[in-house]
Amino acid sequence: MSTKVTINRLATGVPGLDEVLGGGLPEFSFNLIAGPPGCGKTTLAHQMMFALATPERPALFFTVLGEPPLKMLRYQQQFDFFDNDAINQSIRYINLADDTLAGDLDEVLRRIVSEVEAHSPSLVFVDSFRSVVLASQTQHNPNNNLPQFVQQLGMLMTTWQATTFLIGEYFTETDTNPIFTVADGLIWLRQSVERNSMVRKMEIMKMRGQPTLPGLHTFRIASSGIRVFAPAPLNPDETPRSLPMQRLKMGVPRLDEMLGGGLPRGYSLLVAGPSGSGKSILAATFLAEGARNGEAGVIAVFEQRPNHSQNATLADLIRSGQVSLVDSRAPDLSIDEIVQLLLSEISRLNATRVVIDSLSGFELALAPTFRADFRESLSRMVTALTRAGVSVLMTSELEDRYTDLRFSPYGTAFLTDAIIVQRYIEVRSRLLRIMAVVKVRDSAHCDELRQYHINDDGLQIGEMLADQEGLLGGRPTTQRTGDHND
Amino acid sequence: MSILQDMDAALTPIIGQQGCVALLRRSLHLSASTQARLAGVHDRAQAAPDRAGLKAALLELSEADALFFGEVLLTAFYTLLTTLIGPSLTARLLRDVWEPSLSDTPSQENSP
Secondary structure, eight states, X not given: OOOSOOOOEEOOSSTTHHHHHTSSEXXXXXXXXXXXXXXXXXHHHHHHHXXXXXXXXXXXXXXXXSSOHHHHHXXXXXXXXXXXXXXXXXEEEEEOHHHHHTTOHHHHHHHHHHHHHHHOOSEEEEETHHHHHHHHHTTTOTTOOHHXXXXXXXXXXHHTTOEEEEEEEOOOTTSOOHHHHHOSEEEEEEEEEETTEEEEEEEEEEETTSOOOOSOEEEEEEXXXXXXXXXXXXXXXXXXXXXXXXXXXOSSTTHHHHTTSSEETTOEEEEXXXXXXXXXHHHHHHHHHHHHTTOOEEEEEOSSSOGGGTOXXXXXXXXXXXXXXXXXXXXXXXXXXXXXXXXXXHHHHTOOEEEEEOHHHHHHHBOHXXXXXXXXXHHHHHHHHHHTTXXXXXXXXXXXXXXXXXXXXXXXXXXXXXXXXXXXXXXTTEEEEEEEEEEETTSOOXXXXXEEEEETTEEEEEEEOTTEEOGXXXXXXXXXXXXXXX | OHHHHHXXXXXXXXXXXXXXXXXXXXXXXXXXXXXXXXXXXHHHHHHSXXXXXXXXXXXXSOHHHHHHHHHHHHHHHHHHXXXXXXXXXXXHHTHHHHHHHTTHHHHHHHOO
C-alpha cells in the first residue's frame, strides 16, 4: 500500500482548464493569476469560485485596492455562473481596502487570518494582490517585508487547507518577484492583438506536481464565462485500420471505381481544384451519400456566404439534422477552437463523415496571429479528426497553373491520405473539366485523367480523352501531331 | 436609524467603509432632490456624511419628519443599490436587515 500523500485535483468548472492544468487544480495549492488589465483574471477567479465553493467549505474573496467591489459585483453577475444565492452562503466578499491603505502588511495578514479562522474556507482569493504590494511600497519602508508576507500567507493558507489564488496585474514574467517563487501555480493570461483581431491566450507557467499542457492556449470569454480551448488529446493508441479496408461510397458514379473501390474509412481526402470546378458539389454529394447510408456528417464552412443556402442538397441535410453545420465567423478563431467545435459535433451526432470547405476560407477565417502556423495547425487538425475515426474531405482552392503540378497552395498535400485534383482544359475552344485521383495511401487506384461535367444531379464522370495529350498543360493537343505543347 | 446601521454593517465588509459612505451621500442627495422639505437635512448631513452626522441632523427634526425622512432615505439607498448590482443581489446582501422591516408582506405570503 502506498503511503504517499494523494493530492486531490479539483475540477475548476472552467471548460478546458482542467485539461490544460494537467488534470485539475491541486487541492491546497497557492497560486497566482497574473496578466495585464482586462485579460479576464477576476472572471477566471469568479468562475472557479462559484464552481468550487460550498456552504460547508465556503470561498473568501478579499477585495483590496483596485476594482471597487460594487462594480465587480455589478459586472460579474452578468455571467451565467454568478449565483446570487451563493453570496453570503458559500461565497463571502471581504473588503480590506482600509487595512491596505494603512500600508501595514502585518495588519492585512492578521485580517486575512482572522477571517480564514472564522469561516474555514476551502478557497481564498486576494484581488488584487498587486495593490497590496504597491501599498506597502508607498510607505518607503526600507524593510519592505513583502517576501516574508507572501511566504507567511502561503504557509498559513496551506495549513488552513485552503486553495489560494492571488490575482495581480503583472506585465512581464521575468520580474524577480518573490511571489513567483513561493507560488505553486502560475497562470498567465494574455491578450495578443494583431491587426483588427484580439486573441486571449492562457499559459500555465508552473503548476507543481503535475504535467500541464505547455504553450499558449486560446480562450474566449462569453456570457457563460471563460472557455479554454485545450488542444485535442491525441490518443496514442490509434485503432489499427481494420483489414480488409472498409471503403466509403463517394456518391459520384465512377468516382469510387477511380479511388479503387471508394474512400478508405478514416482517410483524409484533399479535393483540389480551381474556382467553379465543383469541389463544394463533390463535398455535398459525399455527405448526402453518407446520409443515404445512415451516416451522419459535419461540415465546416468558411466561405464569405455559407453555401448551404446555395446547395439545396446540403441545405436539406442540415435542416433534417443529418448534417451539422459549423459556421464560425469569430474574428479570433483558433484552430483548437474549430477542432473542438468539430469534435463535439462529431460525438453529438456520432458522425463518420466530415467536410471542411474550404482550406483557403479556413485560413482567412483564422485570426491573423495563427496564420503563420497554418500548416502545423492544419496537420494537428487532420490528425485529431482522423484519430477520432472519421473520414475527412477537405477542399482547397487551386490557382490554375500550367507550368507546374500543384495540389494545394500550402504544401499540405502530404498531410492527406488521398488527393483528387480537378483542372480546366481547353479543347476546341471549349472549357472542359478533367479530374484524376493522384494518391490513395496503401491502395491501388485509377491513374486516368477523366473528363467530367456538372449537371443538376451533380458531378458526372465520363471517359478519358484518349486522343488528347498534354492535358495538364491546359492546352492539350491531339495525339501524334508531334506539336509539343509547353 | 438602526436599519441604516444594520445595512451599513451588512455592506461595509463587502464594499468597504468608503463605499458605504459614498452610497449614503448619493442616497441623501437623491432624497433631497425629490423631497424639497428634506433639503435642509441634506445640507446639514452633507457636512458630515456618515451615520453620526446623519443622526445629528435627524435629531433636529420632529419625530414625524424624522420618520418620513428615514423612510425616504432608506428607499433611496435600497433603490440605488438595486440599480448598481440588481434587485436579486441587493435583496441577498440586505436580507437580514430588510426582511424584518417588511415583515407584513412575508407573513401574508405565508398564510394559506
